[in-house]
Amino acid sequence: MSRMKFFAILIFCLTNELILSEAVEYCYSDDEHPYLLAGLKTAYEVEHGIIKNTTVPNCKPMQVWMLIRHGTRNPAKEEIENMKHNLPELQQKIIKNHKQYGKGSLCQKDLEKLRAWKLDPNLDKHKYMYLTAQGKKDLLSLGARFKDYFPELLQPYPLDSSKQRYKFRSTDTERTIVSMDSFINGLFGNVTVNKEVVPSSNDTLLELYKICKSWLDQVSNTSGKSEVDKLLNGPLFGEMIDNVSRRLGFSDRLSFDDVPIMYTACSFENAWHIDERSPWCAAFTKDEEKLFEYQDDLFSYYHSSYGQTLSSVIGCPPLQDMFNHFTKLENGDSNEEPQGIFYFAHSTILQLFLTTMEIAKDSVPLKASxxxxMGNRKWRTSHLAPFAANLAAVFYKCDSSNKVRFYLNEKPLDYEGCEAGVCDWEYLKKKIGFKAFNCNANICTK
Incomplete structure (x- = not known):
């Protein structure tokens, strides 16, 4: 063998070895930093902060006002049925593709975890949208933390107290009622407190969007659905379905129903079991999960945010309620005011409320195109409205000008004109007071 030929073979072998060493097999199971943002299905444990300082110089906290989304829940009825019907069959086919036909690129560890996967036996279509065990924990721990954050305001009170020191109100669904009860337990333990549950048909504070004809007409006629459809039917989703199909070892393209239901399992199971990772997530790359996240944001943007012209009107009642309570404190009516006001509702009203306050407003609208x-978009439901999302506003009586401190998911709210979530009360009245004091629910009767 000539020296030149020997060196050529040696270089070829070394190059191949280098390529093989760099092409390390990816395992979702071994990823220490998996992508866990899943829009409205994001686990609260992934997103929330910890409030480290509640002190405002020369000020005393007088009242905490909170709007809280329910905790982690079960999927919708149709999603549960699709999970039960589609996933076990897909599971067997994926394993067969890899083991019998030698197709697909899941690593051995991900494949074994998928083989061991079983659908949660507690997942019952008759308990669709019900709060899960993790959902109860979400609110129990949230209540316990807020008791620690604001000990001056949130302490157990004697049952014979003549003053109603706390107000608790929920929409009329299992997941919000149980969330409210879990939060109260976190605050005060197993005690009896006054609480209110309001049916949707009468709830103009937390569910105006369900009974407002003008709003419902606008949502049904909006271009938002077409934007979501454009994304789902466009090249990005088409390419993603092709890639997932190949990754899982399918010669033919998976159906349009199969891929989203695997993502549904991925996102919900990650939220149900925060210390574990769903094996279904191994079907997707991080970029593909971000595409699903954007789909959620796109829908929410046009359903309950800046994509609707009526959003700021429909999200106004909670803002009005907050301003009314804070105005009474400003005027010295602290003896008549509760020290804590807590509303338990759904992601829709929280998003509408944020829109009314002009929070997370992008300079350009979200589009499929x-x-x-839009990788750095402000309207990101993973950050704004995960399970158990909450906005807390604390009114402070001060030696000079009164203050309001805002927290979104236990993080200081980045709000224009305020520093680290601390706003001058007079500034707030000028900035959004006109919205708060001019709520016009009459538009719903037109």
Whole structure:
């Protein structure tokens, strides 16, 4: 063998070895930093902060006002049925593709975890949208933390107290009622407190969007659905379905129903079991999960945010309620005011309320066509409205000008004109007071 030929073979072998060493097999199971943001299905444990300082110089906290989304829940009825019907069959086919046909690129550890997967036996279509065990924990721990954050305001009170020191109100669903009870337990333990549950048909504070004809008409006629459809039917989703199909070893393209239901399992199971990772997530790359996240944001943007012209009107009642309570404190009516006001509702009203306050407003609207340029968008439901999401506003009586401190999911709210979530009360009245004091629910009767 000539020296030149020997060196050529040696270089070829070394190059191949280098390529093989760099092409390390990816395992979702071994990923220490998996992508866990899943829009409205994001686990609260992934997103929330910890409030480290509640002190405002020369000020005393007088009242905490909170709007809280229910904790982690079960999927919708149709999603549960699809999970039960589709996933076990897909599971067997994926394993067969890899083991029998030698197709697919899941690593051995991910494949074994998928083989061991079983659908949660507690997942019952008759308990669709019900709160899960993790959902109860979400609110129990949230209540316990807020008791620690604001000990001056949130302490157990004698049952014979003549003053109603706390107000608790929930919408009329199992998941919000149980969330409210879990939060109270976190605050005060197993005690009896006054609480209110309001049916949707009468709830103009937390569920105006369900009974407002003008709003319902606008949502049904909006272009938002077409934006979501454009994304789902466009090249990005088509390419993603092709890639997932190949990754799982399918010669033919998976159906449009199969891929989203695997993502549904991935996102819900990650939220149900925060210390574990769903094996279904191994079907997707991080970029593909971000595409699903954007789909959620796109829907929410046009359903309950800036994509609707009526959003700021429909989200106004909670803002009005907050301003009314804070105005009474400003005027010295602290003896008549509760020290804590807690409303338990759904992601829709929280998003509408944030829109009314002009929080997370992007300079350009979200579109199916601008996904790739919206990676740093402000309207990101994973951050704004995960399970158990909450906005807390604390009114402080001060030596000079009164203050309001805002927290979103236990993080200081980044709000224009305020520093680290601390706003001057007079500034707030000028900025959004006109919205708060001019709520016009009459538009719903037109």
């Amino acid at each position: 601008n996904y790739e340029s």
